[in-house]
Each structure stands twice: as structure tokens, then as C-alpha cells.
Amino acid sequence: MDNIQYIGEHLGWGRAGNFFVVLAFTSSLLSCVSYFLGIKNSGESNGWKLTARAAFYVHALSVFSIIGILFYLIFNHYFEYYYVWQHSNTVMPVKYIFSCFWEGQEGSFLLWMFWQVVISFVIIRQRDGWEIPAMSVIMAVQVFLSSMILGVYVLGYKIGSNPFILLREHPDFVNLPFVKLPDYLSKITDGRGLNPLLQNYWMVIHPPTLFLGFAATVVPFAYALGSLMNRRTTEWIKPVMPWTFFSLMVLGTGVLMGAAWAYESLSFGGFWAWDPVENASLVPWITLAAASHVMMIYNHKGHSLFTVYFLTIITFLLVLYSTFLTRSGILGDTSVHAFTDLGMSGQLVLYMAFFVVLAIVLLIRERKKIILKHDDESVFSREFWMYIGALVLIISSLQITFTTSIPVINKIFGTNLAPPADAVSHYNAWQIPIAIIITLLIAVGQFLKFKKTDTDDFLKKMFVSLLITIVGTIIGTLMLHKQNIFYSLMMFSTLFAVTANADYFLRILKGNFQKAGASTAHIGFALILLGALVSNSQKQIISNNVKGVNLGNDFPNNENILIEQQTDTLPMGEYFVCYKGKVREGVNQIYTIEYFRQNPSTGLMEKKFELHPVVQLNERMGNVSEPSTRHFISRDIYTHITYAQREDLQQGAPSEEEYQKPVTHLIAIGDTISTSSTLVVLTGLNKNIDKSSLGLSAKDLAVGAVLRVTDINFNRYNVEPVYIIKDMSSLSRDAVLDTLGLKFNFTRIDPEQGKMEILVSEKKSNKKEFIIMKAIVFPGINILWTGCVIFIFGMVLTIRKRIRKLRESRAQ
Helix, strand or coil: CCCCCCCCCCHHHHHHHHHHHHHHHHHHHHHHHHHHHHHHCHHHHHHHHHHHHHHHHHHHHHHHHHHHHHHHHHHCCCCCEHHHHHHCCCCCCHHHHHHHHHHCHHHHHHHHHHHHHHHHHHHHHHCCCCHHHHHHHHHHHHHHHHHCCCCEEECCEEECCCCCCEHHHCCCCCCCHHHHCCCHHHHCCCCCCCCHHHCCCHHHHHHHHHHHHHHHCHHHHHHHHHHHHCCCCCCCHHHHHHHHHHHHHHHHHHHHHHHHHHHHHCCCCCCCCCCHHHHHHHHHHHHHHHHHHHHHHHHHHCCCHHHHHHHHHHHHHHHHHHHHHHHCCCCCCCCCCCCCCCCCHHHHHHHHHHHHHHHHHHHHHCHHHHCCCCCCCCCCCHHHHHHHHHHHHHHHHHHHHHHHCHHHHHHHHCCCCCCCCCHHHHHHHHHHHHHHHHHHHHHHHCCCCCCCCCHHHHHHHHHHHHHHHHHHHHHHHHHHCCCCHHHHHHHHHHHHHHHHHHHHHHHHCCCCHHHCHHHHHHHHHHHHHHHHHHHHHHCEECCCCCCCCCCCCCCCCCCCEEEECCCCCEEECCEEEEEEEEEEECCEEEEEEEEEEECCCCCCEEEEEEECCEEECCCCCCCEEECEEEECCCEEEEEEEEEECCHHHCCCCCCCCCECCCEEEEECCCCEEECCCEEEEEEEEECCCCHHHHCCCCCCEEEEEEEEEEECCCCEEEECCEEEEECCEEEEECEEECCCCEEEEEEEEECCCCEEEEEEEEECCCCCCEEEEEEEEEECHHHHHHHHHHHHHHHHHHHHHHHHHHHHHHHC
């Protein structure tokens, strides 16, 4: 193949990309070593620092160049590169070029590297005396991240996955005959394309935010390890606190963006499903929240230094562990968000092991300096309950991590533990009591003083907010109509957290926003939990089927409604709905659903609004339903298509002229398929066929597929196409239903899957069309989204306050 002169390839860009990949790795290694030697050799530290900085600048240039080249290749659709072919195509809107870049593992590692480079520039410019130790750790992380995109073999072991590998050199293609043709690119008409789930604006902004959060956690980690390396164990916490709160804000924002994406774009009906990959990003945020609060304890009291180290270090290690979970392929059977394994599992384990061992060695070496003895704290002190809160958060993270790690545990120990059958109920059973404790601590925490609090004064300050909370809880519980003690307790604790922190802001802080970062963030966090409680406990599926037709196992009648286009106006909740029609825009099939309400005065139907749920058509990955939501102040109405016809994409061999092309269905007993005007259910198999009536001998085989067909007027018909094996050949006896213009063929049995292949042909005169739709009402969901905004605003105020205090301390 080396002698083949390939036509149309743009090899120069790939060669440049590979050059910068190698340069990024070597320069990060040189920078890391130079910074490290700058710690050990104080007399030569300035010289080593200059070398380290120069190497870092080369590394930064290399990372920016790699990203720029890869974007250029994707934008120009150079499908000779495997990464470009795998993640993009020509029909995809240009706005999703960014999503193509970070859909793959290599692109997401580059995104992580990019943010750490940006953060490194800020650390170098700070000139706070921590550049050398902190950057030695950050550049060590960059060494490992750079190795993830090398794609080279050392002693037969592959290190990383290179984004610039050519399609014809990729293991999946290298042995295919067509890549040996000089003009093989002419055979590639398009790329595989972006996963339909990622063709959403949230996936343009969510991954960069989340990866900035991941990257930002390296700063507290780097300061912690750097302080252990240069043995300045008590001086690092003040300068790192603004970074800690920045990490907490950005990582939390990234997680919340993921929840918003799930709510707006996924069809499972909600914003959080306790998916393993969701959990993997949440757990580091929980431990980081605990670390930030213990830092405040040390900042005021000089206590709990070891706990600060432990939580700060474990947060970044959990980020690495989440990377292993999502990229090793080990969650492939339990999460739809996980990457497939690209053979980098060993690297990821080595990556984690290096920093785990380094942290343990340094902690042991400096144990006498960081395990401090101190007097017992008063039960009525702020630091005592902040510490208790941190311990509760650790318990929360342990529970989530253990359950999420069941596939890892099974692999390591050879066990056969089963993940929870109902993940939401399982996690809620643990996390709701924890959330109650945390919000109660949030409510009372700021009214407590460091060292010791006067009990009478504390109770007086809490009385007003406690009284308001009790009244609000009674009203809220009655409105929820839930006889669940945990729901009532969570209603109380979240309302208490909101009212108490609002009271603290108004009465104690006198409305001074410069000091209100913690109160504001606490209010936002409590509102997030309150919104989750109200919307999830009160959500109502209003799309009950009223047609009297059994929609089958795939579409439960109590959750789905069948609507015929332009002829049905059916009741659904407080509305009446009508399916007006559909339009095709690119890969999107956009449906128009009209919502009407009866005017009580005139009795006439008045149109209130339209919703436009989307079905993304993708033959390779399958159709993806994207919901449409109507937002009200008090509730959302969330609508998505659970089944829709695709006449324009039907495939199959042509039949008689009066029939359309047959549509192939592979179904099991109990499954439902549909035509333009009917629902068809496979109710069973008939093995007692009268063979003589079919001209068959006793040794021939014949099985009938018993099909129940229901039309839009609720009339039912039974048809039975027959699958025949005669003289070692398979045949099919059609079943024709002239009344409805349908013909059925039973063409194959798949014994492994227990499914039958049924071909359905419709007469061209059949014009009626319908959809099956699901609609959910989420009351109080805006409480949650309001809480998100308030939480982020509170974190911004907190960061500003910490930066201001840091500058004041340096000025003294």
C-alpha cells in the first residue's frame, strides 16, 4: 500500500497535526521536569523556572495548533481522516462542528488540555509564589493527557489514540479492499455523522463547561501536592480558596447544564436519571463542596488540615476515576453516555495510580505537619456543624460511587453484583435523607458563630424563619397530596434553608450583596432540591389513550395517546390536542401539535399554543425523539413523539404496482407495529397449520404469525401470513387484508432473539397518518431552574469576596 499514489488526500495537515501532538507531549514532559527540579534545587530555581515556562509556552502553542488543525479538517470534511469521518458528515449543520470535535475521546481530551493550558496562563500571571510547585503538578497532568492522543506503540503496547490517523490506516479499514484503490476517497460519499442525541445546542455549550470544571479541580489539587512537595503545608489554603470556589461553580454549572440538556432534548421525561456517567461528574462536585467548607474551618480556626488535604486530593482523583469509568468501556452496558473502549484502559489506570501513589507518599512524609491536635469544638459552633456537613457529603459520595462502580467491582473481584433494577428509587432512598440533613445544616449554619454560639440568641434569630417554614411546609405538603414522611421532611428542610438564608441576608447582612455569596448560593442550592422534589413528586402523565385501541407493550395506554392527522381532536388533561401535520427540515421531522382549551363562556374551542416535537432521522443510529416543551410560570408541558411514520424513508423490495414498498419489521410476540391507519399486534404463533390445504407434505414445516389489526374506527381483524420451509427452501404465503389495503408476509424466524420478520405492504391509496405521543406536566420545575441561576450568582459573589480578601491579606 505504501507504493500507491492516493488521489485527493490532504496529508500535509495530518503530518502537521502529528508533529504538534509529539511536540505537545515532549514539551509538557520537559516543563514538568523543569518545574519539579525548580522545587528541589532552590539555588537554581530561577533558571529551571525559565526553562519550564519556555517549555510550557511551546506546549500551549502545540495544543492550540492541534485543536485548530482538527477543527479545520472537520470543517472541510476531509474524510480521509478517521476522526473526521467518524464524527461528522456533510448534511450536519455547521453549528454542530464543535460537538463533532468533542464527541470522540481524542477531542474531549484535547478540550481538557485546552482548559488546563488557559488555567496555567492565569497561574503564571498571578505571581503568588506558587507557580513552581503548582505548575509541576499541572504539567504532570498534561503529560498524561498528552499521552492519550499520541497513538504510538511502545514495546507492542499502544499509547493513546491519535486524532490524525488516516481512514485507510485505521484497524477497522486497513484490510478492506477499497482502501487499496488510489481513488478510494471517491467511494466515501459521506461521514458517519454526529450522534443525533448530540445535535443540540446544549451539546455545544455543556461539554466545554463541564471540562472547564474538571480542569479547574486540578488547581486545588496542584496547590495541595505542591505544598507537600515544598513543605509549606499551612500557606496554600488562602491563595487556593478562590480557585476552589471557581471549580465548585463551574463544575456545578456543567452538571446542571447536563440536566437541562436531558430535560429539553432527551425523551425519558426528566432532568436527572442517576445515570452512571451523570453520577461520575456529580461525585467530585460533592467532595469539592465538602473541601471548600472544611477550608473555611481551617481558615478561621486552624483545624482539620488533614481533612482539607484529603478532600482536595480525592476530588481530583475522583475526576480521574470518572474519566476511567466513562472511557474504559466498562459502563457500556449500564450507561448510554459512556464512550467505547479505545484500548486506553491501562493508561487510565496508570494515570490514576501515579497520582494516588504520589499523594499517599507525600501525605505520609508530611503527616506530622498536617495531623494537628486541637481542642474539642463546641457543639454550638459553626465549625462543628460544617465539619458534620462535610462528613455527610462524604457519605453521599461513597454511596453514589459504590453503586456506580458495581461493574468495576464485578470485573476486579469476579463477583456478580447486579446494579439496582430501579436506579432512581435506589439512589433516592439514600440521597433524600442526606439532602434533608444538608439543607437543615445550610439553614442554621450561618447563624452559628465560630468557637461558640449563645443558645438563646441563636434561637431568637431562628424563630421567624422557623415559623414561616412550618406554615409553608403544612401548605406545601397539603398541595403535594403525598403521604410520605421523607417528602414532608425534605419540604421542611429546603424551605427552612431558603427562608433562613434569606432572613440572614436581610436582617444580619442588611442586604449587602458583597457579603452575601454564601447565603445566596445556599438559597439557590435549596431551591434546586425543592424544585426537584415538587416537579418529580407531582409530575403527571396526561397522555392517556382514549381511542379504545390497545397500543401494545411498547406504548402503554395509560402513558401514550394515538392521534390521527387533522381528523382527531382528543382530550388530554385540561386541553384538547390535534395533530396538524409535519415538515421535513434536513434530518429533522418536525411535528405540529395544537393545544386547545374550551372557553367556559362560549363553549368554543380556543387554540392556546402549539408544540413542535422533533424526530431526528438517522438510519445508522436509529431515530431519536426530541421533545418540545411549553413553559409556564407554574409548570411545564413536555411533549414528545413515541412513534411516528416515516413513509419517505421506508425501504424494501418493490411489490405489485398498486402497493407501496414493503416495510420490514423484526418483532416478538406482544410487539406492536403500525401502518398509516392501523395498529398491528403479533399475538402469537400458530404451529397447527393445515398443511394439506397449502399443498404441503407432512415433512414440510409451516408456522403462522397470528396478527391482530385494529383500524382507526376500532374495528379488529385477524390475519395470518405463513412461513414455510419446503425442500430446504423458505417460502411465505401472504395474508391480504383488502378492506384496509394491507398485505403481510412472514419471511423469517430469528430463534436467538425470539423474533419474527414481518413485511407489511400498503396500497398506494392508503393516505391516513397518525402519531403516538407522550405528554407530561412538570409543576414547579421553574423553582429548580431559578435555583440554578441563584446558585451560580451566589458562587460568583463568593469568588469575588475570596479574591478581595486574598488581595487585602497580601497588601498587609
